[in-house]
Amino acid sequence: MLNNLQKILRENIREYGMYIALFLIMAYFALRTQNNAFISPRNISNLLNQTGYIAVLAVGMTLIIVIRQIDLSVGFLAGFLGAVAAIALKFWGLPVWLVIPMVLALGAVAGVITALPVAQLGIPSFVASLAGWLIYRGALVLVLAGSGTVIIEDPAFNAIGSGFIPDLQDLIPGLPDIGFLPGVHKLTLLLGLLAIGLYIWGEIDSRRKKQAYNFEILPMDMFVLKLAFTSALIMGVVWVLAQFNGLSWTVVIVLLVVAFYNFVTTQTVLGRHIYAVGGNPEAAELSGISVKRLTYIVFGSMGMLAALSGILYSARLKSAAPQAGTLFELDAIAAAYVGGVSAAGGVGKVIGSIIGALVMSSLTSGMNLQGIDISYQYIVKGAVLVVAVVFDVATRNRGK
Amino acid sequence: MRLDVFLRMASPLLIAQHLTQRFGKRLVLDDLSFELTPGEVVGVVGRRGAGKSVLLQTLAGAQPFSSGTLHWRGQPLKLRHRRQAMRAGIELVPQTPLLAEHLDVLTNIFLGREPGWVLPDWGRMVPRARELLALFDLPAALLRERVADLSDEQRQVVAIAQALCVPAPLVLLDDALATLSFQRQGKFLELIQTLAHTGTTFLIVSENLKHLFAITQRVWVLYEGRLVAVRRTAEVTPREIVELIVGATQQEKVTPIIWALESYHTAQRQAEDLRQTQTALRENLAAQGSLNQQLVQRLSEQVVALDQLNLALQAAQRRLLTEREQERKHLARELHDQVIQDLLSFIYRFEELALSETEASDDLAEIRHGLRRVVTDLRQLCSDLRPPTIDRHGLPAALRSHAHEWAETNGVDLTLEIDTHLGRLPEATELSIFRIVQEGLTNIRKHAAAQHVRLELQRTANANLLVRLSDDGRGLPAPLNLATLSANKHFGLVGISERIALLGGTLKIETTPEAGTVLQVEIPSPSPTL
Numbered sequence: 045m046l047n048n049l050q051k052i053l054r055e056n057i058r059e060y061g062m063y064i065a066l067f068l069i070m071a072y073f074a075l076r077t078q079n080n081a082f083i084s085p086r087n088i089s090n091l092l093n094q095t096g097y098i099a100v101l102a103v104g105m106t107l108i109i110v111i112r113q114i115d116l117s118v119g120f121l122a123g124f125l126g127a128v129a130a131i132a133l134k135f136w137g138l139p140v141w142l143v144i145p146m147v148l149a150l151g152a153v154a155g156v157i158t159a160l161p162v163a164q165l166g167i168p169s170f171v172a173s174l175a176g177w178l179i180y181r182g183a184l185v186l187v188l189a190g191s192g193t194v195i196i197e198d199p200a201f202n203a204i205g206s207g208f209i210p211d212l213q214d215l216i217p218g219l220p221d222i223g224f225l226p227g228v229h230k231l232t233l234l235l236g237l238l239a240i241g242l243y244i245w246g247e248i249d250s251r252r253k254k255q256a257y258n259f260e261i262l263p264m265d266m267f268v269l270k271l272a273f274t275s276a277l278i279m280g281v282v283w284v285l286a287q288f289n290g291l292s293w294t295v296v297i298v299l300l301v302v303a304f305y306n307f308v309t310t311q312t313v314l315g316r317h318i319y320a321v322g323g324n325p326e327a328a329e330l331s332g333i334s335v336k337r338l339t340y341i342v343f344g345s346m347g348m349l350a351a352l353s354g355i356l357y358s359a360r361l362k363s364a365a366p367q368a369g370t371l372f373e374l375d376a377i378a379a380a381y382v383g384g385v386s387a388a389g390g391v392g393k394v395i396g397s398i399i400g401a402l403v404m405s406s407l408t409s410g411m412n413l414q415g416i417d418i419s420y421q422y423i424v425k426g427a428v429l430v431v432a433v434v435f436d437v438a439t440r441n442r443g444k
Numbered sequence: 445m446r447l448d449v450f451l452r453m454a455s456p457l458l459i460a461q462h463l464t465q466r467f468g469k470r471l472v473l474d475d476l477s478f479e480l481t482p483g484e485v486v487g488v489v490g491r492r493g494a495g496k497s498v499l500l501q502t503l504a505g506a507q508p509f510s511s512g513t514l515h516w517r518g519q520p521l522k523l524r525h526r527r528q529a530m531r532a533g534i535e536l537v538p539q540t541p542l543l544a545e546h547l548d549v550l551t552n553i554f555l556g557r558e559p560g561w562v563l564p565d566w567g568r569m570v571p572r573a574r575e576l577l578a579l580f581d582l583p584a585a586l587l588r589e590r591v592a593d594l595s596d597e598q599r600q601v602v603a604i605a606q607a608l609c610v611p612a613p614l615v616l617l618d619d620a621l622a623t624l625s626f627q628r629q630g631k632f633l634e635l636i637q638t639l640a641h642t643g644t645t646f647l648i649v650s651e652n653l654k655h656l657f658a659i660t661q662r663v664w665v666l667y668e669g670r671l672v673a674v675r676r677t678a679e680v681t682p683r684e685i686v687e688l689i690v691g692a693t694q695q696e697k698v699t700p701i702i703w704a705l706e707s708y709h710t711a712q713r714q715a716e717d718l719r720q721t722q723t724a725l726r727e728n729l730a731a732q733g734s735l736n737q738q739l740v741q742r743l744s745e746q747v748v749a750l751d752q753l754n755l756a757l758q759a760a761q762r763r764l765l766t767e768r769e770q771e772r773k774h775l776a777r778e779l780h781d782q783v784i785q786d787l788l789s790f791i792y793r794f795e796e797l798a799l800s801e802t803e804a805s806d807d808l809a810e811i812r813h814g815l816r817r818v819v820t821d822l823r824q825l826c827s828d829l830r831p832p833t834i835d836r837h838g839l840p841a842a843l844r845s846h847a848h849e850w851a852e853t854n855g856v857d858l859t860l861e862i863d864t865h866l867g868r869l870p871e872a873t874e875l876s877i878f879r880i881v882q883e884g885l886t887n888i889r890k891h892a893a894a895q896h897v898r899l900e901l902q903r904t905a906n907a908n909l910l911v912r913l914s915d916d917g918r919g920l921p922a923p924l925n926l927a928t929l930s931a932n933k934h935f936g937l938v939g940i941s942e943r944i945a946l947l948g949g950t951l952k953i954e955t956t957p958e959a960g961t962v963l964q965v966e967i968p969s970p971s972p973t974l
Contacts, residue, residue, distance in 0.1 A: 257570045259588055313558045320544035320555050327542035330506060331556030331606065332530040390546040 048266050058439040062384055062399045062432070069403060073410030081413050085288035088281070093206070095405040096294035097122070097356040101376035102383070102397040103305050104349035107342045109380055110322040111335075112389035113169035115343065116373050117158055117176025118350040123369025124184040125151055126354030130194040130364035131187060133201060140200045148351045154180075155347020156340055163339040177373070185366050193365045196358060205359025208289040209296060229290030236282030240275045247271060294356055298398075301349070305394045318342065323390030378425070379404050382432040403428065455518065457482045457613060457645050458503075463512035465495075465502050465669075472498045473509070474669040482613065485636060485646045487656035487677070489689055490666035496649040497539060499666065500616040503647070504536035505529030530556065535612040537620040541603035545592040549573070552591050553605045569609075576605040579635060580628055596623050604632065608639075615639075617648045621655060626716035633659050653682045654709055667691050762872070762946050769830070769875055776826040784822050791815050831878060839874040840866055840901070843881060847899060850885050856897055863902035869909075873967065876943045877901070877911055883936050884913040884963050892917025892961065908949075909967040916960040920953070940965075 053060060073082040081087055101118055108115050129147045132138045138146075158176045161167040188194065196202060212230050213219050224230075247267075254261050262270065285291055309315035318338060320328040325335050353372065358364045383400025385392030404425060411421045458480040465473035473495050480486065488496050501507045503514075505523040514521040516532050523529050529536075543552045553573050559565040574584045580601045586594075591602060600623040607615050621629045636646055637659055650656055656663060657677060665673040665688040673688045686702050794812045834842035840862045851858040868874075881899065888894055894917030904910050940963075944951045949967035 253566065257566065258584065312562050313560065313564050314562070316547070316551055316555070316558070316564070319547060320551070323544035323546040324542060327544050328555070330526055330536070330538065330542050332525075332527040333556045334525065334527065390544070 048263055049269070052262070052266055058384060058436075059393075059396075061435060061439070062382065062396060062403065065432075066399055066403050066406065069406050069410070073406065073413070077410065077413045082410055083284070085284050087409065087413070088284050089288045089292065091402075091405055091409045092285075092298075093292050093294045093360065094409070095401050096205075096298050097353040097360070098372065098375045098379060098405065099298050099398050099401040100301050100349045100356065101353045101372055102379035102401045103301055103394050104346035105373075105376040105380045106383070106385050106392050106394050106397040107305075107309070107318060108169075108346055109377070109385045109387070110318060110389060110392050111338060111342055112322055112325070113162065113339070113342070114173060114377070115155075115158060115169060115176075115346050116173040117154075117180055118173075118346060118353070118376065119369040119372035119374070120177055120180035120184055121151065121154055121347065121350040121369070122354035122357060122372055123364075123367075124180045124187070124354070125154075125351040126358035126368050127184055127187050127194065127364040129201070129355055130196050130358055131191075133196055133198050134194055135191075140198050143201070144355060147355060148348050151351025151354075152344045152348040155343040155345065155350070158347065159340050159343030162343070163336040180369075184369065188364065188366050193363050195363045197362075201355075202359050202362045204293050204297065205356050206362070207293050209291050209293065211290065227287070229286040229288075232282055232286040232290035235291065236279055236286075239282075240278050243274065243278070244271055294360070297352070297356070301352070302394060302398055309394055314341070319390055375404065376401075378429050381436070382429060384432075384436060386436055387433065400432070455482075456480065456515075457484075457517060458521075459515040460503075461513045461515075463502070463514070464510050465498055465507065466510045472669050473502065476512070476671045478664070478671060478674070480614065480645050480647065482643045482645055483640050484662070485640050485648065485660045487660040487663040488647060488649045488666065489651075489653070489656065489663060489685060491689055493668075494666040494689075495669040496666055497618050500536060500618045500647065500649060501538075503529070503614075504534055504616055506536065527556075532614075533612040534614045534616065535607035536616045537603050537607045537618060539618045539620075541599045543591040543599060543602060546590065548588050548590055549577075549594070549602055550587040552602055553609050555606065557606070557610050559610075572609055573605065576608060577601070580604075580631060597625060597628070600624060601628070612644065614645045614647070617646060617650075619649050619651065621650060621652065625719075626713065629655070651705075652709060652712075653685060653705060657682065665689060758946060761942075765876075765943070765946065766872060772829040776829040779822055779829075780826050784819055784826075787815055787819050787822070791819070834874055834878055838868050839877060842874075842878055843899070843901065846878070846882065847885070850889070851897075854889050856888075856894060859896070859898045861898070861900045861902070866901065866903070873909075873947060876947055877909070877965075877967070880911060880940050880943060880965060881913065883940050887936050888913075888915050888917060892919075894960065903969070904966065907969045909969055911965040911967070912962065913964075914960060914962040919957045919959055919961050920955040921957075 070083070074080050076082075101122065104118070105115065125147050128150065129143050132143045132146070133140065154176075158169075158173055161172045162169045208229075209231060211232075212234075215231070225233075247270075251261055251267065261267070285295075309318065317328065317333045320331070320333060321335050321338050328338075329335055354369065357368060357372075361368075379401035380392065380397045381387065381400070382403050383392070383396035383398065385397060385400075407425055407428065408421060411424065416424075456479045460479075461477050463473060463476040464471070476499070488499065490496050498507065502509045502523070505526045505528050508524050514523060521528075521532060526536075544555060547555070550569060550573050553576065554564065554569050559568045570587070573587055577584060577586060582598065582601060586598065591599065594602065600620065604617075604620055607617075621632060624632060633655060636648075640646060640659075648656065648660065660677045663675050663677055663680065663685060664671055665675070665685065667688070672691075675685070675688075682705075683702060686705065690701055791812055794808050794815070798808050798812070831842045831846065833845050843862065844860060847858050847860050850856075869877075885897070885899075888897055892915050894915035897913070897915045900910070900912040902910050941951050944965055944967065947967045949965060952962075952964040952966075954962040954964070
């Protein structure tokens, strides 16, 4: 069994490398911070909420890099659309249920506009999105020129960035308090169990399908080990969160986005076409895949996720400021690279980028708790990025 | 044939009129008009740059054409994208396979052709892909391999499988057979014919006229972008086709090309044969390797057995020698104790007789003297058989006594030098050395006519025993050959060398004509601590 484990780890080092890295970083900070403050429920909850707006950008950026493009405009696009949302709520008096879809749609349109010169004229996306970076930065300053920082007072909107899901008692007023696990967020625990159930069911289902087609599958002991390990991990995180305020709305949204994009990229025809375009655009074109159409789709989704990021950020700060969105794009790109997305295109997973984002924000959070100077923090993060990219290149020809 | 199939096959599948393709200012396809009917297999030939690949790319929608019209089953067909051609059912296998490197074979085969809209229908894809790979003798396990890890031939099969995975009325093959092995080429040609019978049209670009003549009904000849000739395959010879390709009918231009094409195909065939031979050879070689190993193994076993046999033989010989010595000792004792005593008693009785009777005393005295001589001879014989001194006093004493006796009998000056610290040696060694010296001295007496003889016996620095017998006689006439000596029944030196070999020693003979011989024997010390 140990041999099996070693073999699988060796063959899939590319895939599991960042999980191991994340685990090591978290373990290090857990041991090195005072009172293990790093893994306290409050800090973990905070960490996840903080990662949220970068994580959604990283998801979109993954697909952008997979199709061999880059989008630098998303940081200020997020800031700009966050400001638009704030203004729409405060000055135009629009209801929150209208503002959010509207901002998301605006984001998608902005993404398509960025893609326009790239897809139609073959202009490098670096240049096209750099223009977007300047334009959205200007637009952000412009819309806030009259008012300065806009304070958002809509509680429903702010909950997206800093609220938590209600517990069972709040949802069902008649529910008697049975005194079971006082102070623990029961709905979070229930959702965790549900997630584990779904995960196990999905894995078994896909294993059965592979078996039916005589494809290679993990040996049974490894399969059970993987299920047990992942379930324990999910339960561990859920348990920690349940001890604080439970799941935040940010985490719920990020999880939904990740689940959706993971499904699209790994299961659907569209996902296959995205990776095919990244792997060899000419081959994809010859197979009847429209690279242009996919460029629009991927940039459009990126724009929409930038809008979501802007909403999450402004809701978290309960305000829209002219500096919002500064350097978000670079954080997202770094997260994607750390998460195993290949700079050469065609390779990279959505889940990996989320892990990459978690690695980066764990480093920030841990070093902040240790009181390390911000200058050293940048240097450490830069070094981690280099190591991740070197690892990617070194294992490129081995992994699948 | 069913009526609908018949009708479908009767009407043209594709009609092109004035099809023209320009790259910039260059005219690549010049006003092409043609028809393709269902189930037809058409070959396209032409020189490099004649526009064959461009024609296929254009018909596949990969290159939008500049002017002209296309009609597909009677309807106008626009080809601005590859997708429009694919929707109509036009598949293309390009000259070099273009595949998504990071994705697996299954995904690549169905890329852009996936059954199912959002989710691919694995239940349909996997069996079909298996079937296609099996047609080309490739294992189903290949489906999950990354395309980047495949061989060129396997990639070509994947590209062909792409074109065949969903039924298409028109398949364009741009030199798709070249990278395939000879067997797979044959299989693919058969497959093309089978599919053509069910109504699939093939347009095949190939430089291999044999392939084209084997399966096509018509051959189109392109020359600098123009369709210069359309010929029914049955009514044309390869020579005419080559003439059309080259655009000339002169013997001196066409013949070398035909010859080159012929030899190219022969060479290809031979290369394939060679590859197979190579594989067979490699297998043979592996088998041979293991056979060789077995032989070496057996040989070394036999060598070991021989060595053991040799040792046994030496032991037996040693035992034989010892037994011979024992026998001699026994014989000497018998002679001494029995024969000599008997003779002596006869002599005494003769003496008594001589005292009593006087008449025959002279005769008796003569007999008595004769008997005494016999006794002396017998004593000498006993001593030769078994030197008595060696048993009692050891080798040096025996040597000294023998040498002294020898020198006196032969009147030769003999210098003796024996290491005083020699001590006693094992009986066999002592006897052997004695016999060697005895034999050597006998040889000197017989052949050397020497004035001075010198015998040395000493220990060397590395504790070996060194026996050196030198004389100043005639020397040996020719290089010694033990075999010749043995054949001529001169056993002296042969015996010496045998004894030395049994003791594990070395024999060296140095000789100069008219200046003497040196016989040097070195024997490893049986007790090196001494």
